[in-house]
Amino acid sequence: MAAAQLFSRASISPQIPHKPTAAALSLYPSLRFPAFPRLKTLALRAVSSQAPRAAEATEFRHCFSKGEDGFLYCDGVRVQDVMEGVERSPFYLYSKDQITRNVEAYKEALQGLRSVVGYAIKANNNLKILEHLRGLGCGAVLVSGNELRLALAAGFDPKRCIFNGNGKMLEDLVLAAEKEVFVNVDSEFDLENIVTAARVVGKRVPVLLRINPDVDPQVHPYVATGNKTSKFGIRNEKLQWFLDAVKTHSSEINLVGVHCHLGSTITKTKQNRLITKVDIFRDAAVLMVNFIDQIRAQGFQLEYLNIGGGLGIDYHHTGAVLPTPMDLINTVRELVLSRDLTLIIEPGRSLIANTCCLVNKVTGVKTNGTKNFIVIDGSMAELIRPSLYGAYQHIDLVSPPAADAHVATFDVVGPVCESADFLGKDRELPTPAKGTGLVVHDAGAYCMSMASTYNLKLRPPEYWVDNGSVVKIRHGEKMEDFTRFFDGL
Numbered sequence: 001m002a003a004a005q006l007f008s009r010a011s012i013s014p015q016i017p018h019k020p021t022a023a024a025l026s027l028y029p030s031l032r033f034p035a036f037p038r039l040k041t042l043a044l045r046a047v048s049s050q051a052p053r054a055a056e057a058t059e060f061r062h063c064f065s066k067g068e069d070g071f072l073y074c075d076g077v078r079v080q081d082v083m084e085g086v087e088r089s090p091f092y093l094y095s096k097d098q099i100t101r102n103v104e105a106y107k108e109a110l111q112g113l114r115s116v117v118g119y120a121i122k123a124n125n126n127l128k129i130l131e132h133l134r135g136l137g138c139g140a141v142l143v144s145g146n147e148l149r150l151a152l153a154a155g156f157d158p159k160r161c162i163f164n165g166n167g168k169m170l171e172d173l174v175l176a177a178e179k180e181v182f183v184n185v186d187s188e189f190d191l192e193n194i195v196t197a198a199r200v201v202g203k204r205v206p207v208l209l210r211i212n213p214d215v216d217p218q219v220h221p222y223v224a225t226g227n228k229t230s231k232f233g234i235r236n237e238k239l240q241w242f243l244d245a246v247k248t249h250s251s252e253i254n255l256v257g258v259h260c261h262l263g264s265t266i267t268k269t270k271q272n273r274l275i276t277k278v279d280i281f282r283d284a285a286v287l288m289v290n291f292i293d294q295i296r297a298q299g300f301q302l303e304y305l306n307i308g309g310g311l312g313i314d315y316h317h318t319g320a321v322l323p324t325p326m327d328l329i330n331t332v333r334e335l336v337l338s339r340d341l342t343l344i345i346e347p348g349r350s351l352i353a354n355t356c357c358l359v360n361k362v363t364g365v366k367t368n369g370t371k372n373f374i375v376i377d378g379s380m381a382e383l384i385r386p387s388l389y390g391a392y393q394h395i396d397l398v399s400p401p402a403a404d405a406h407v408a409t410f411d412v413v414g415p416v417c418e419s420a421d422f423l424g425k426d427r428e429l430p431t432p433a434k435g436t437g438l439v440v441h442d443a444g445a446y447c448m449s450m451a452s453t454y455n456l457k458l459r460p461p462e463y464w465v466d467n468g469s470v471v472k473i474r475h476g477e478k479m480e481d482f483t484r485f486f487d488g489l
């Protein structure tokens, strides 16, 4: 209650200049985004003709799968051949078709509903991938001004873009207002900044209220961002304050919908029961629709229900049955139709994670007392999820093991000088020879976009398999790229 009083309605107005001051405007002199240099694509040889097509040999669920010859294939292209053809290791390798299939799964699930599939750019910001997703009809979900600039460079329709975040900067909000993207309101100060941005550009900003649905943590203990302890969103009890503030500032903001995002995880066992993520989407959607009814009762014309992202994938490759986009949409379909809403979803991981491997080379194998290590050239610099969250990503060798290869339990580690530098722990694998290819699966989301240059391991190149050809979709970083930051100093 005390906190609520800190933000009385009156407090918002005096702090917001009615006319943009010269100083405020001078903050935004050059918001235009420089044209992107055309990226050259390098077509390597097409190898699909001489390789057995893995997908035809057996039924595989995944774009990366073992062929009958024991080699790993990506859409019919042997990963070993790709390794031999590219300029350096490690590198990221994607299946363009798998990206398409993942989008199609959402489109199919959304049939009969008005909808926007907003791809969460933070999961993977490769420009070529963004252009492909845009071509497939996706909108974009942004968490920074630069992501908005990149989305515009990739040709996304700003009217299908949503700007999210708990600490959106005023200058980024000005750009968002200018481009007329949807903005999610996260807090009282965020609302003030949005109003200021609207005044600076002289446009009314379409906003959604990000409501923290506070789904029961007893029922859903693994929800990271949809409950009271989360730093995201506004609390239920504050809703009326926000509605009053929106009414006060109706010439600057136009409330068009509500948003929630429950955070990502897939399934966890609770008392040996598999809880699927869709239960919780349904619970959250029911709460959100109640909010919509309440808000509409006060005369607002709400059109959008945004249920965020968060659908998981089978990182463990155990064949677990995971909720599909169809399962997810079916849990909310009737609710959406009953209120005549447009559904916005914000998938990141479930669109891109399973389309990619990080391809590494084995530098050597060693034993320290009781532990065995496979040391590879890739590391936490290229792929930090295991080190950062203890995330599991499946690991495979790209070629069949030698007949006498001893199967043992290994930690798979990189060369970076940190004990936390591992890609996998306690993995049972045949002892690989030096130079053997080793992939970390499901590396499409939150891997390259989180890559760093720690230990001066420069960011790796990216390729995708497109129609049987391997095409470069991002250059590897070079030392010149690093030393350029010191030019002229």
Ligand SMILES: *Cc1c(COP(=O)(O)O)cnc(C)c1O
Pocket (backbone or CB within 6 Å): 120, 122, 123, 141, 164, 261, 263, 264, 308, 309, 310, 311, 346, 347, 348, 349, 350, 445
């Ligand atoms: C990160 C994020 C997403 C995407 O989540 P995934 O788990 O990758 O699907 C969607 N919406 C918001 C607001 C996010 O912060």
